[in-house]
Amino acid sequence: xxxxxxxxxxxxxxxxxxxxxxxxxxxxxxxxxxxxxxxxxxxxxxxxxxxxxxxxxxxxxxxxxxxxxxxxxxxxxxxxxxxxxxxxxxxxxxxxxxxxxxxxxxxxxxxxxxxxxxxxxxxxxxxxxxxxxxxxxxxxxxxxxxxxxxxxxxxxxxxxxxxxxxxxxxxxxxxxxxxxxxxxxxxxxxxxxxxxxxxxxxxxxxx
Numbered sequence: 001x002x003x004x005x006x007x008x009x010x011x012x013x014x015x016x017x018x019x020x021x022x023x024x025x026x027x028x029x030x031x032x033x034x035x036x037x038x039x040x041x042x043x044x045x046x047x048x049x050x051x052x053x054x055x056x057x058x059x060x061x062x063x064x065x066x067x068x069x070x071x072x073x074x075x076x077x078x079x080x081x082x083x084x085x086x087x088x089x090x091x092x093x094x095x096x097x098x099x100x101x102x103x104x105x106x107x108x109x110x111x112x113x114x115x116x117x118x119x120x121x122x123x124x125x126x127x128x129x130x131x132x133x134x135x136x137x138x139x140x141x142x143x144x145x146x147x148x149x150x151x152x153x154x155x156x157x158x159x160x161x162x163x164x165x166x167x168x169x170x171x172x173x174x175x176x177x178x179x180x181x182x183x184x185x186x187x188x189x190x191x192x193x194x195x196x197x198x199x200x201x202x203x204x205x206x207x
Contacts, residue, residue: 013038013069014098016077017090017159024085025060031083038069042107042163044117061111061119062161065090067104090159099158106139106154110165120153120164129172136167140175143167 020028029041042061047054066086070076077096080086089096110117113135126142131152141154148168155162 012071014072015040015067015069015101015104016080016096016098017065017067017156018080019064019087019090020066021085021087022064025063025066028066028083028085031085032066032068032080035079035083037080040067040069040104040108042067042111044111061107061117061163062156062159065159065161067099072098097158099156102140103154103156106141107156107163109136109139110154110163115165117163117165120151120162122155122160122162123153126153128175130175131167132171132173134170136165136170143172 018028025041029039032039043058044061045056046059048057068080070080077089081088091097123142123144126144128140129143129152130140131137139152139154141152143150144153144164145151150166150168151164152167152172153162153164
């Protein structure tokens with residue numbers, strides 16, 4: 001992704017994903033913080049049960065991944081690679097690939113609200129919608145389910161990992177088109193102002 005794309009912040013920094021050794025995500029995040037490197041480790045709380053007790057434990061939402069915000073330079077990437085527990089940057093043959101700020105910001109926004117959410121299989125196709133109003137205003141994802149089971153699946157495309165959060169009783173509106181479908185074969189139906197109340201699912205199939 002070239003410099004100047006949506007993955008670049010106003011201060012010239014980019015978000016990247018790094019692989020960590022198994023169960024070393026927290027250690028990597030701590031080492032990055034101690035080195036003054038901005039990072040993001042999405043955590044969710046799980047209740048672990050033993051025969052005599054229960055304990056709430058914060059575990060990585062996307063096991064094996066930690067996100068870092070650094071300049072697009074070999075020096076900055078080398079500093080991260082030298083951290084204990086870091087395996088490699090996520091990317092392609094040309095090197096590390098930056099992640100769009102909005103994808104990171106949307107995941108952060110959901111987790112900061114302390115609402116119930118969980119990992120969800122990465123979706124290749126579906127209906128993209130945007131939440132309108134409230135604490136989640138502007139967050140985009142793929143709508144699944146119906147009525148009280150309606151959920152928004154928010155994804156980090158580069159690592160193909162997603163989380164799902166309930167959007168029941170929230171207003172959403174369609175954005176763009178159906179992902180994974182040829183746009184010239186997709187026709188969107190008209191929408192009322194309250195998309196949730198009028199359409200529990202959007203018809204994404206070709207006519």
